[in-house]
Amino acid sequence: MKAERPSGGERQMVPSGKPRSYYGLPIVKRPAWTWEVPWYLFTGGTAGGLAAVSILARWTGEAKLGRRARRLALAGAVISPVLLISDLGRPERFLNMLRVFRPTSPMSLGSWTLAGFGSSLGAAEMADIVGLPNVVVGTLEGTAGILGPILANYTAVLLGDTANPIWRGGRTILPFVFSGSSMAAAGASLCVAGPTDEGVAARRMVVLGTIIEQASFLLMEQRLGPLAEPYHDGAAGRLVKLHRASSLAGATLISTLGGRSRKAAILGGALTLAGSAALRQCVYRAGFQSAADPRYLVDSQRGAATDPGDGNGSVT
């Protein structure tokens, strides 16, 4: 973009060529959310996976594992709205979310999912404690078991239905990344909480979940092409590395020594959980980096026709 400069000894005060952005300023706004949000993505996702374990274990006859999964899921279902309330600033604001039902808003659907999920899990726990018949407990657990996997990846729809280039660009694959990660984290929390000899299924979930999570993340990066840059740079880039190292180490440890050593199962589970949390953090952070540089947005809409070296039309 070297336009011919006007002759003469004066310093050129006006930039030549065609500026491709407005002083490099962002076009879309960066997310206005606070630190609680990526943690919520993690707690909600893990609880969602655990709720599926709870009902399916009942069905396959592993009652003890099922009950443990339900209690862990309930913990997640209690922490999640607390995080959301903290982000929103006031408790009644969470209730305001439930005053209307708006199918065009993934956040509205998600709030209803979370509310239904939490209440059915809580009710199942209560019904079990007071000794109501198995059908009642099972039905409530089943409701949570259906809502759980939705809870685990509606957040990917929520992020995908925005103007943020990196979230939008990866939006059909992100649900698979979140699902895999939730499966791994659910398994990992059972590895940490339960005895080793009961944890075959939990260990399988860690391994299978990690494979799905890692493979779909790679696919998402490949699909994003140059838009994936924030996943390699800065804070988000560091979190991706942390996520990969931690998740892979956790799954390896669990699959090799997890069945024999309780310590290995706990350490592997902790690493997997850390990896799953780091995944949500890196996806969240990447959204900030993607919004900050207008080049990503312009490239995504112009088909990468812009020259990255010419991104600033500022005046001397």
Next chain:
Amino acid sequence: MTAAPTARRPAVSLPMWQGGGTRMGFFTDSSICIGCKACEVACKEWNGVPDIDTGFTGNSYDNTSSVGANSWRHVAFVERQRPDTGDGVQWLMNSDVCKHCTRAACLDVCPTGAIFRSEFGTVVVQDDICNGCGYCVVACPFGVLERREAPDGRAFKCTLCYDRLQVGDEPACAKACPTQSIQFGPLEELRERAEKRLEEVKQEPRYAGARLYGDSKDDGVGGFGAFFLLLDDPEVYGLPPKPVYRRTDLALLWGAASVAASVLTLGVLGSLSWRRR
């Protein structure tokens, strides 16, 4: 409707305003913007938009930087070489504003219904209903919406002076604009006027890059209620070149999410039931 007596109304009032049905909007003609920022000031005054300490950016005469919660109009300034002759300065100035999209992402994603479509076809946030969730902020393809941190993080943007429209007056910015760079009126009429204006502007060689932005119903957001005549690519003014929002995309997204949810359930089931024995 058209036969209704209009004599008592102010001259600017059009018969169909009250009943709804006529979509009102802005046509911002950047070719005659002189960068006076009267629109920014009038908007702040009328709408009680808080003062912000912008500091000194060094970006030409622009210290406002962008449309946001506390700047509902924003005049962009670009100083550069004249593209046709290669010497001398060309000024690009444009007063940016909420586009009042035909398919408004902000309105669709709002979980409380705080954002609504008015009888004038404009997009308005009801600030007493807004829950401060921040979803519209990331959803808007133009980066218009923003949370106002103090006192409680609710989102604010241009209302196209809903209160003034209701009493038959025109928006404050359009009224204050001394060159009629900001024109307010029925959208259909503005579109026709803009076509003609574009023909005129393009006669000048230095304005060869002139184009209308957001005037077409076939664009990614179904056309803007507030559209522009620009002298260069939208990104030069800090605007997205091809903004997109489609509600129908949700089917694709929820489809992917449903498959992913099934993968999760089946994975758990497989892990539980697969026996080595």
